Amino acid sequence: MNEQLALLAGRLLAHLELTLVALLVGTGVSVPLGVLISRTRRLAQPVLAVAGVIQTVPSLALLAFMVPALAAIGAPSIGTLPALIGLVLYSVFPVLQNTVVGLSSVDPALIEAAEGVGMTPGQRLRRVELPLAMPVIVAGIRTATVWTVGTATLSTPIGAESLGNYIFSGLQTRNTTDVLVGCVAAAALALVLDGTVRALEIGLRRRRRGLVAAAIGALALLYAIAAVGFARGALGGGARRIAVGSKTFTEQYILGRVLAGKIERDTGLPTEAVESLGSMVAFDALRTGQIDVYVDYSGTLWVAVMKRSDAPADRAEVLRGVKEHLLEEHGIVVAAALGFENTYALAMRREHAERLGARTLSDLVPAARSMSIGADYEFFQRAEWKTVEQRYGIAFAKQRSMDPSLMYEAVRAGEVDVISAFSTDGRIVSFDLRVLEDDRRAIPPYDAVVLASARLAREHPEAIEALRGLEGKIDAERMRELNVAVDEQGKSPAEVAEALLRGL
Amino acid sequence: MIELDKLTKRYAGTIAVDGVSLRVEEGELLVLLGGSGSGKTTTLKMVNRLIEPTSGAIRIGGKDITGEPPHALRRRIGYVFQRLGLFPHLTVAENIGVTPSLLGWDAARIRARVDALLELCELDPAAVRDRRPEELSGGQQQRVGVARALAAEPRVMLLDEPFGALDPLTRDRLQQSFLAIRRRLGLTAIFVTHDLVEALLLGDRIAVMQGGRLAQVGTPRELMTAPADEYVAQLVGTPKRQAAVIDSLLREGERRP
Numbered sequence: 001m002n003e004q005l006a007l008l009a010g011r012l013l014a015h016l017e018l019t020l021v022a023l024l025v026g027t028g029v030s031v032p033l034g035v036l037i038s039r040t041r042r043l044a045q046p047v048l049a050v051a052g053v054i055q056t057v058p059s060l061a062l063l064a065f066m067v068p069a070l071a072a073i074g075a076p077s078i079g080t081l082p083a084l085i086g087l088v089l090y091s092v093f094p095v096l097q098n099t100v101v102g103l104s105s106v107d108p109a110l111i112e113a114a115e116g117v118g119m120t121p122g123q124r125l126r127r128v129e130l131p132l133a134m135p136v137i138v139a140g141i142r143t144a145t146v147w148t149v150g151t152a153t154l155s156t157p158i159g160a161e162s163l164g165n166y167i168f169s170g171l172q173t174r175n176t177t178d179v180l181v182g183c184v185a186a187a188a189l190a191l192v193l194d195g196t197v198r199a200l201e202i203g204l205r206r207r208r209r210g211l212v213a214a215a216i217g218a219l220a221l222l223y224a225i226a227a228v229g230f231a232r233g234a235l236g237g238g239a240r241r242i243a244v245g246s247k248t249f250t251e252q253y254i255l256g257r258v259l260a261g262k263i264e265r266d267t268g269l270p271t272e273a274v275e276s277l278g279s280m281v282a283f284d285a286l287r288t289g290q291i292d293v294y295v296d297y298s299g300t301l302w303v304a305v306m307k308r309s310d311a312p313a314d315r316a317e318v319l320r321g322v323k324e325h326l327l328e329e330h331g332i333v334v335a336a337a338l339g340f341e342n343t344y345a346l347a348m349r350r351e352h353a354e355r356l357g358a359r360t361l362s363d364l365v366p367a368a369r370s371m372s373i374g375a376d377y378e379f380f381q382r383a384e385w386k387t388v389e390q391r392y393g394i395a396f397a398k399q400r401s402m403d404p405s406l407m408y409e410a411v412r413a414g415e416v417d418v419i420s421a422f423s424t425d426g427r428i429v430s431f432d433l434r435v436l437e438d439d440r441r442a443i444p445p446y447d448a449v450v451l452a453s454a455r456l457a458r459e460h461p462e463a464i465e466a467l468r469g470l471e472g473k474i475d476a477e478r479m480r481e482l483n484v485a486v487d488e489q490g491k492s493p494a495e496v497a498e499a500l501l502r503g504l
Numbered sequence: 505m506i507e508l509d510k511l512t513k514r515y516a517g518t519i520a521v522d523g524v525s526l527r528v529e530e531g532e533l534l535v536l537l538g539g540s541g542s543g544k545t546t547t548l549k550m551v552n553r554l555i556e557p558t559s560g561a562i563r564i565g566g567k568d569i570t571g572e573p574p575h576a577l578r579r580r581i582g583y584v585f586q587r588l589g590l591f592p593h594l595t596v597a598e599n600i601g602v603t604p605s606l607l608g609w610d611a612a613r614i615r616a617r618v619d620a621l622l623e624l625c626e627l628d629p630a631a632v633r634d635r636r637p638e639e640l641s642g643g644q645q646q647r648v649g650v651a652r653a654l655a656a657e658p659r660v661m662l663l664d665e666p667f668g669a670l671d672p673l674t675r676d677r678l679q680q681s682f683l684a685i686r687r688r689l690g691l692t693a694i695f696v697t698h699d700l701v702e703a704l705l706l707g708d709r710i711a712v713m714q715g716g717r718l719a720q721v722g723t724p725r726e727l728m729t730a731p732a733d734e735y736v737a738q739l740v741g742t743p744k745r746q747a748a749v750i751d752s753l754l755r756e757g758e759r760r761p
Contacts (some may be wrong), residue, residue, distance in 0.1 A: 031549075099751050108587050109585065109587040110592075112554060112585070112592060113585055113588075113589025114591075115575075115578065116552065116554060116583040116585065116589065117578065117579075117603045117652065118578040118579030118606050118607075119574070119606060123575075123606065127602075128591060131593070132593055207593060207636065352700070
C-alpha cells in the first residue's frame, strides 16, 4: 500500500501532464477550426459531423487504435504520443461545437456595429465576436476537461503512465484499494480542473475581471507544475533506464518485477516499469525498441507473430522455432525460458466434470452443445480456438467474452460451465477446477520466455547475461503460488518478486 | 458634402431603393423621413457601405466612396445605430474610444477625447467612464452611442433612428443636446427617422421617401406649406391637425374664468 502511494505523486503528475497538454493542443486546434467553419457555412456541417463521429468511438478503442496507426507511419507507437493524439481527438468535439454555437449566437446588431465603427473582419473577430462567444467556448473547454481527465486513465494499456495504472493493475490483481486510489485521485483531479475552468467561465459571463485573472492564474500554475514534471522527465531521460514491460495480468506484473530486480541486482543498471500493456502492444513495443525486455509465451509468438496454424506437440521444437524466428526477423533475443508453461486450458468445476465423466476435451464434446463457455476478450478470435473447434468438432450453446479476472468467479458461481483458464492461475486450485486434457493437441505449448530487444543485447550484454540466470528457475507450481500470493493473499507483485529473487 | 447619384438597391425580386439622387451640403443636416419599408435605412447604410448599392454612386467631398476599403471609410464617418450597438463586454470609455483605438491613437489622447465627449453629451465622465453599458439608463446609453460616433472627429455623421426607442421627455432632451452639438461641430449629417415632428425639429432639409423613391425634398417650411403630392400632404397633415386641437384646447382654457 505504502509502496503504491509513493507512486501517487508521479502518476498524478503524469496524468495532469497528459490532460493539460491534450487540452491545450485540442483547444488550439478546435477554436481556430471553429472560427474557420463559422466563416464558411458549407464546411460547418461536414466538419462537425466528422468530429461527432470521432466522439462516438469508444474512448478505449480510439486510444488503442493510435498504436497500429502510429506504427504504420513509423512514429513512436506506444507511450505518451499515441495517448496524447487520442485524447486530443477526443477533446475536439465539445470545444469545436461550442465555438461554432458561441460565434453564431452573437447579436447581429453588434456585428453590424463592429463594422460600422470601422473594424476589419479580423478586428471584428478578435475584439467583438470571440470575446462575446468566449463564455460559451470556455463551457465547451470545461466539458472537454472532465472527459479528458476520465479518458486519460485509459492511456495505461498503450504504455503512458497515468492514474489508470492503479485501476488496471488493481483490477487484475484484485486490489480494491489500488482501484479506489486511482478512481478517487482521478475524480479529485477532475473536480479541481473543472472548478478552475468553471471559475473562468463564470468570470467571463459576469464580466468579473478579478475572477477571470484568478482562474487564469490557477491554470497557469497547473501548467507550470506539469511543465516542471515534463522537463524533469526529459532531463532525467539522460541516463536511459531499461524499460521492463508487462501485460495486463497478475503473472505479468510479478514477472516484470522479477526481470527488473534481476537486472538491477546483477548489473546495477536502473530500470523502469511500463505496465499494463495490451498483448500485441507489448510485442510491437519491444520490436520497435520502446521497451527493452518483457515475458511472452512461445505459443502466442508461434501463432500471433509467426502466423503458424499447425501445432507441433513438442515444447522444445516450438521454443527452438520461436527463438530462431525472432532473432532472424526482428533481432530479438530470447534470453531465457523461465521453466513453466502458461497455456490456455479449458477448465470447469471438478464436481461438474465428474458428473459428466469428463477428463479430456474429447469427453466434453457431446455435452458441450447445451453448455456455455466464458473466455477472455481475445480467446474466441485466436487461432488456437479455431483449431480446437476444428479438431474436436466442439460447439458450445453460448460463448461469452469477459475480463479474465472475472471468468474464474463466473465458472465457480455456475454463470458459465467452462472457461479458457490460464494454466498457472492460482484459482484453478483454490476454486477446485478441473483442467480438461487437450488429448488431440490442438493448443500449442506456451513456454514463458524472456524477450530482450536488439538494442539491449547490443548496449548491455551484461543485462542479457543476468536474464539468462533465470533459465528454468520458475516451474508451474511455483508460478501458481506466486499468483496466489498476489491474488488471494493481498501481497504486492513487488513483494512477491523480491522474495523469489532472494531465494534464487 | 455628400452626393447620392441615381442610387439603387435591388434584392431578389424587390427594389428597396430606386434611383435616389440627393445632395447634402457641407454643414447641413438632411433628414430621411419615411415609414417602414420606404428605403430610408437602406439608403443610409449605403453611405458607409454597410450595404453595397446595386447601381449608382456616392461621393463624399467629391470623391467616390468605393475608392478606399470599407473599414477606412467607416472610421471617417460617425454612425449612430438604431439598436444602440454598444459592446456589452467593453466599458463606456472603451466603447467610445473604439474607433480612435482602431486608428492607432495613443492612450492619453483617447482618454482625453472620451472625457471631453462625455461632457459634450452631458454625462459625468467620473461616474460613467468605467461602467458597463447595461448599467446605464436608455437615455444615457444613447448619449454614449452619439459620443462613440463622434469619437474620431468625423466630418460626416449618419444617424439611424437614434432616439426612436426613448420616452418622449428623454427624446426631447437628447434632441436638444444633439442640435447643440451639431451646431458647435458644424457636422454634415444624414438623420433617418419616421417621426415627422423630429424631422421638423432637427432637419435643415427633409427628404421624404416612399416605396424606395424620393417623394419630396425641401425645407420644413416648404414641406408644410407646399406638399408635393397626396402622401406628403397626408404626412404633414397629421401634426397640423394635432397642433390645431392643442391650440383650440388652450384657447378654450383662456375663455374660462
